Amino acid sequence: MKTLNFANRNLKELIRDPITIIFAIIFPECLLVLMSFINRNIPIDLFSIEKLSPGIAFFGLSFLSMFTAINISSDMETSFLTRLFSTTMKARNFIFGYVLPNVLIGIVQTLICFASSIAFGLKAQVSLVGAVAVSAVCSVLFVSIGICLGCVLSNKASGGVSSIVIQLSAWLSGIWFDIKLVGNVYQKICEVLPFYHGVEAIKAAINLDLSATISNLLWIIGYTIIFMIISTLLFKKKMK
Amino acid sequence: MKAIKCENLTKKFKNINAVDGLNFEVEEGELFSLLGTNGAGKSTTIKMLCGLLKPTSGDAKIFDESILKEEFKKFVAVSPQETAVAKNLTVKENLLFMAKIYFDKTKAEEKTKEIIKEFSLEKVENQRAKTLSGGYQRRLSIAMAVISEPKLLFLDEPTLGLDVISMHELWDTITNLKKKSTIILTTHYMKEAEKLSDKIAIMKNGKIIALGTADELIKLSRKSDFEEAFIEISKENGGDIR
Numbered sequence: 220m221k222t223l224n225f226a227n228r229n230l231k232e233l234i235r236d237p238i239t240i241i242f243a244i245i246f247p248e249c250l251l252v253l254m255s256f257i258n259r260n261i262p263i264d265l266f267s268i269e270k271l272s273p274g275i276a277f278f279g280l281s282f283l284s285m286f287t288a289i290n291i292s293s294d295m296e297t298s299f300l301t302r303l304f305s306t307t308m309k310a311r312n313f314i315f316g317y318v319l320p321n322v323l324i325g326i327v328q329t330l331i332c333f334a335s336s337i338a339f340g341l342k343a344q345v346s347l348v349g350a351v352a353v354s355a356v357c358s359v360l361f362v363s364i365g366i367c368l369g370c371v372l373s374n375k376a377s378g379g380v381s382s383i384v385i386q387l388s389a390w391l392s393g394i395w396f397d398i399k400l401v402g403n404v405y406q407k408i409c410e411v412l413p414f415y416h417g418v419e420a421i422k423a424a425i426n427l428d429l430s431a432t433i434s435n436l437l438w439i440i441g442y443t444i445i446f447m448i449i450s451t452l453l454f455k456k457k458m459k
Numbered sequence: 460m461k462a463i464k465c466e467n468l469t470k471k472f473k474n475i476n477a478v479d480g481l482n483f484e485v486e487e488g489e490l491f492s493l494l495g496t497n498g499a500g501k502s503t504t505i506k507m508l509c510g511l512l513k514p515t516s517g518d519a520k521i522f523d524e525s526i527l528k529e530e531f532k533k534f535v536a537v538s539p540q541e542t543a544v545a546k547n548l549t550v551k552e553n554l555l556f557m558a559k560i561y562f563d564k565t566k567a568e569e570k571t572k573e574i575i576k577e578f579s580l581e582k583v584e585n586q587r588a589k590t591l592s593g594g595y596q597r598r599l600s601i602a603m604a605v606i607s608e609p610k611l612l613f614l615d616e617p618t619l620g621l622d623v624i625s626m627h628e629l630w631d632t633i634t635n636l637k638k639k640s641t642i643i644l645t646t647h648y649m650k651e652a653e654k655l656s657d658k659i660a661i662m663k664n665g666k667i668i669a670l671g672t673a674d675e676l677i678k679l680s681r682k683s684d685f686e687e688a689f690i691e692i693s694k695e696n697g698g699d700i701r
Contacts, residue, residue, distance in 0.1 A: 220559070221559075221560055224556060224559040224560060225556075227556075228545055228548060228552075228556045231545075231547060231548055231552065232545060232546075232547045232548065235547040235587075236547060297541055297542070297543055297544075297546070298539035298540070298541040298542075298543040299543045299544065299545060301511060301537070301539045301543060302537060302538070302539055302543040302603070302604070303560075304510070304511055305509040305510055305511055305532065305535060305536065305537045305613075306532065306536075306560050306561075306607070307529070307532050307533060307560070307561075308560060459512070459513060
């Protein structure tokens with residue numbers, strides 16, 4: 220009850236902030252439309268809708284780290300969390316209260332992205348449901364990164380630093396170019412970080428490639444567990 | 460019954476004793492003010508008493524529950540110095556959110572209606588908190604603390620930055636709250652402390668240097684008004700009228 224109550228408050232805060240709508244929905248949609256039109260005139264395999272759509276879906280999720288970081292740092296600065304820390308709410312109520320609304324926004328983002336992609340030629344198929352589920356797991360990763368940033372940064376800094384996470388996830392995920400073309404070191408960096416595996420897991424889920432979905436998803440789950448532990452420790456420290 | 464009983468309550472930050480072995484008691488139903496210059500240890504004391512900071516040593520009992528355990532939190536609520544409201548939620552949503560932490564849905568809705576009436580927030584109940592005036596925001600902030608029906612309420616500089624009309628309105632609100640809760644108030648406005656408090660403690664360097672009613676503290680300092688008495692006591696070592 221306490222978790223859902225706090226999640227409900229966070230959802231309202233998020234959807235009533237125009238920044239959420241601009242960055243979660245409008246910006247990724249613009250990129251999808253732009254790249255699809257470019258691909259129609261200059262066909263490139265990387266920007267075919269089957270490859271572009273999972274990339275844009277994943278890129279859209281990276282903004283969840285920014286929303287979460289700003290939400291938490293703002294709550295800290297306005298003493299809203301100070302008030303709540305003196306109540307009977309526990310760290311788990313706060314953490315899941317931040318995770319749940321952002322995952323919901325992540326699912327809506329992915330659904331909108333896939334719906335638009337269908338208009339640009341992506342095959343409407345049942346496997347897209349699995350891809351939405353994979354996206355939901357990826358969104359937990361970005362939220363947990365956002366919690367870590369929100370706990371250690373000021374409200375002003377959290378927006379800037381989380382945009383670095385967004386840039387990293389864009390450049391190291393193979394959305395905009397094939398990482399194999401760049402070279403060994405770059406490719407290895409991409410492969411040990413979770414972002415590339417996130418895009419590959421969504422692609423594999425759409426293609427019903429179960430083994431590739433699971434192997435890539437394990438990277439995401441592993442990193443999510445690490446960031447969840449760190450974010451819980453940081454949040455508990457803030458509570459004291 | 461004792462609302463608060465401090466037993467050698469101490470907080471050290473590295474080598475600095477922010478709060479240095481406090482021993483004082485607050486009776487149930489009292490409005491108790493903590494005064495002191497900046498850095499005297501008021502905020503640290505309050506943070507420990509509402510569970511936001513762990514003491515380095517010593518303890519305090521809130522209605523017989525130790526602050527070293529979690530159980531005492533059911534008795535307390537805090538209205539922080541900064542206006543602590545959810546800015547994109549309406550007044551009603553803010554209150555309902557706080558009420559749902561403590562009560563089921565039906566009781567939370569009842570309490571929300573009740574508090575909106577009690578704090579005269581009807582006019583702005585559907586307005587988002589960020590669009591409220593400073594006075595209304597502060598009133599909402601206190602209403603959010605009161606909605607849980609706390610036995611012990613901490614008000615940290617509740618009238619800071621308010622205009623004189625809003626300040627007087629809030630004083631009336633606080634006076635009414637005295638009937639329901641024991642209140643611990645910190646303020647830099649001497650007139651506010653003198654008008655509202657049953658007892659006043661003056662802190663300096665993490666210690667209570669004087670404690671008594673406003674009249675007793677004036678008498679102790681041999682000054683004619685409370686503000687002068689506070690300055691005199693703070694400059695010297697004060698005195699204890701306990």
